[in-house]
Every structure is written in structure tokens, then in C-alpha cells.
Amino acid sequence: MTREKLRLGVNIDHVATVRNARGGAYPDPLRAARIAEAAGADGITAHLREDRRHISDADIDGLMATLSVPLNFEMAATPEMQAIALRHKPHAVCIVPEKREERTTEGGLEVAREENRLAHFIAPLREAGCRVSIFIAADKRQIEAAHRIGAEVIELHTGAYCDADAEGRIEHRDRELEALREMSAFAHSLGLEVHAGHGLTYDTVKPVAAFPEVRELNIGHFLIGEAIFRGLEPAISEMRRLMDEARDG
Ligand code: PXP
Secondary structure, X not given: OOOOOOEEEEEOHHHHHHHHHHOOOOOOHHHHHHHHHHOOOOEEEEEOOOOOOOOXXXXXXXXXXXXXXXXXXXXXXXXXXXXXXXXXXXXXXXXXXOOOOOOOOOOOOOOHHHHHHHXXXXXXXXXXXXXXXXXXXXXXXXXXXXXXXXXXXXXXXXXXXXXHHHOOOHHHHHHXXXXXXXXXXXXXXXXXXXXXXXXXXXXXXXXXXXXXXXXXXXXXXXHHHHXXXXXXXXXXXXXXXXHHHHHHO
């Protein structure tokens, strides 16, 4: 298949994490979004969590008012978040599982067991013109369910692959990567657009970027951390370069 350009969505949640550590206004996630755009981000991703631990409602207002690239609004499947999304009508809405006590989004959404509720939940978002994406594990059952409920996009959770890589569990890493490869192709064969993300770094991005069915990567925590050492724009530009290299290779 032809290799279409791979989009990079930069997740700015953890700029807000640092800001909120002091409760003030700095660093400003909107400024980070502007720099990310200048560095070649094709979109900005932000997760408004129920507990507002990083991104705030005001951040979403600001992003919607000022971004010139699309906003990918990550949210849990709750009535509160649905109302916020319907008010803003962002370009994309990514439905993620959310547990209060977790440090980050630990697994994919359980779509298969909640098919009916989720089908009703996403219908008004689609009617409002949002592209609805479902964040799931590389699992055939979940992909089929996401397709049945009418999602246009799935985002595959790359966390297990990245964790195995970081911990040097090579066989496990390779198995996770193979599952991502197979499930990207399977989802694409159903007509779903395939995105991927979570935990990606300079070391782990290239094999995923090389999958021809993957159209977008969403990357946050590593880039914001790397920005401490080399600045946000160079950190993002390097990720962009690695993605393009993997795509062209
Ligand atoms: N994609 C989704 C759906 C996510 O929930 C997250 C984390 O918020 C990411 C991508 C980005 O993950 P990371 O911050 O580990 O790069």
C-alpha cells in the first residue's frame, strides 16, 4: 500500500502538569501548542481529566480559540465530558478509559463489553462533526467492537510495547510490536483509520511509524521531558525527523 504522510499529534498535558505543580500560570500549555505547531506538529492533543490534574477547562477554551491545527480532545466517556465536547466541537474526540487512581491511561478502553452504551455515547459527537477515535489495545475483539459502534478511527495503545522495550524484555517487546503490526492491518482492512500512541520515545517510535496503515502518532510525556534538555521545538523536530525517516525507509 502507498505510504501516506504520518501525522504527529503533540500531547501538551504535561506542560500543564508542571504549571499545576505551583498552581500559577507558567509554563503555559498554549505557548507550548504554538511552538509545537511551528516545529511541525499536525495537531495538538489534550486530555481533560475528570480530576483536572493537568489540562483545565480554560486550557481547552484557549486551545479552541487560538489553534491553527486541529485539536484532538481526549476524554472519558462521561456525560460531563460529552457536554464539553459538544460545546466546543473539536476536530477529533478520542475516547479513553479513565480511573481516578491511575497515574496515566494504563490500558485501552473496554469497548466490547460496553458496546451499546458507547454506541449511544459517540453518536451525538459524530453528528456534531467530530471525528471519533477509540483508544484500545491491539486486540481484534476490541477493534471489531469499535468498528461496530461507528467509530471512524482507532488509536492503538503502544504502552505495553514501550514498557517492554524500556525494561529490556526483548521477546515481549517484539511480540507486542507484532500485535500492533497485525492489528493495524486488520483495523485498516475494516475501513478504520489507525492512530497509535502512549509512551513513545526516540528509541521506540520508528518501528511503529513504519507501519503503512498508521496515519497518526500522538506523543506527549517523552517530548515534554526531552524539551527540558534541548528545548521544545528541537525535541519535536527530532521526533518528526525520526518518523519521516521510518516512513521513507
Ligand atoms: N494517546 C492517548 C490516547 C493518550 O491517552 C496518551 C496519554 O495521554 C497519549 C497518546 C500520549 O502518551 P504519552 O504522553 O505517553 O506520549
